[in-house]
Amino acid sequence: MEFHNGSFGSIFKLWLAATLAFLLLLLLVSQGWSPVDMMAASRRQRATTPTGRNSDEKNEEIIFDESYDETLTPFGLHSQSNFAGLAELLPKVATDDRTVIITSVNEAFARPGSLLDLFRESFYAGEKINHLLDHLVVVAIDAAAYQHCRRVHPFCYLLQANTSMNLSSASNYMSDPYVELVWAKLELQQRVLQLGYNFLYTDVDIVWFRDPFRHIGVHADMATSSDLYFGDPDDIDRSWPNTGFYYVKATNRTVEMLRRWRAARWRFPRGHEQTIFNHIKHELTAADGDLRVRLQFLDTARFGGFCQLFRNDMAKACTMHANCCVSLGNKLSDLRDVLGQWRNYTVIKPAERRRIFEWRVPAKCGTPDKRAARAPDSDRRAIS
Structure with a gap:
């Protein structure tokens, strides 16, 4: 095969550019940057105003996005499919202000007499809160859990987690299946926000007595339960978040918050989602930061x-x-x-x-x- 000088020069330039880009990527990764960090930075740059500060109006805007922006998840794995059927399910479950309650179960927690039954029972035992079950999506992470859910609840969603691990048993805390499960749930929650729905996530090992929405501040981007609480809902330094129960309002600000939360897994590979959120909560809420999330800690008395x-x-x-x-x-x-x-x-x-x-x-x-x-x-x- 013959190459003219001009053709050879063009090929050489392309090869040189690709090599330099690859070396730059290696350098960024070695400095702690992940592909998700770089994509998030690109999104932040596009979202800034000409003065370089994020537009508050844009951050406050409720978003609705039918398309799914598939990004790399930690450790280079692609996210699952674009959550087929989720966009069709949410309007059936949401309240008038586009809020859904979400819990998640595997087969062990969904089988008859297990946590899902007890969880639902508490809504009927509570003070006039059984109507909230009409706004509950039960996310099943395996087929058996989905079948058990359909037996007792009308709004079930099968989440096909992108893993070969067995997620159907009662996984021990911080085991590999446990860690994969919490990150899969976080990705789905991000998608719910992208579709323009607020959510209140609750672990299924929680029993409900009264309406929690009465205690969530109207100005909060996120309200989370606490392992430690010292009387001040704005005390970022001393309060310990417990993300087994938390509410997030659907805005551009909170979608970016969940993107950064998921991306931070690269920086703290031994942590789970709650530990990592505690590590980055100051970054997300800093008054001089570009995101300025308004975080409320919920009183442990309630x-x-x-x-x-x-x-x-x-x-x-x-x-x-x-x-x-x-x-x-x-x-x-x-x-x-x-x-x-x-x-x-x-x-x-x-x-x-x-x-x-x-x-x-x-x-x-x-x-x-x-x-x-x-x-x-x-x-x-x-x-x-």
Whole structure:
């Protein structure tokens, strides 16, 4: 094959440009940049105003995007398919203000008599909150869980996680299947926001008593439950987020927040989504940053958990989370007891509720001393 000098020169230039681009990519990765970081930076540059600051109007705008921007997930794996059927399901479930409640189950949590049944039961035992089930999407991460869900609930969605791991059993906290599951859920939540829907995510090992939306600030981009709470919903420094229960408003700002949250997995490869969110919460909320997420921490007096029973008056309780609790059997036993305590409380006449009714210490999920010892470390949270 013959090459003219001009053709050879063009080919050489293309080869040189490709080589330099590859070397630049290696340099950026060696400095801690990921492909997701670079794509996010490109999006941020396009979203800025001519002055270089993000437009508040653009960040506040509710977005609606039918297309799916498939990006690289951590460690170079492509995201799953574009969530077929999700855009059709959400309008059937959403409230008038385009809000959906989301929980997720595998086969172990969805089978009869397991956590999904107990979770749904709590809505009927709670104070006039059973109508919220009409706005609940149960995300099943395996086919058996999907079939169990369809048995008891009208709005089920099968999430085909891009992994060869077995996600159907009750995975131990921080096991490989557990970690893959929490990141798959986060990707789906980002997609919900991209479609223009607010969401309240709740782990299925949480029982509900009262309407939580009454305690979420109207100006909050995100409101999250807490493992540690010191009385100030804006206390970023001391509060420990528990992302087993959190609300996110659908705006361009929060879509970018979830992109950065997922991208941060490259920087903290040993962490799970809650630990990493705690690491980057200052970046996301900084007043001099380009995102300035408005984050609210929810009072543990209303959104409690087994890590520590903070100011545990049943008169204030909205939810109770079986966190800091190992094994499905222990969670089921103690959550059934919690629901039994709640039922006993609700039959007491309001005039006789003048004293504080406190929750009993969970019988199966550890002693108070053991819970208090691990409560300050949110990395030890055990969720479904």
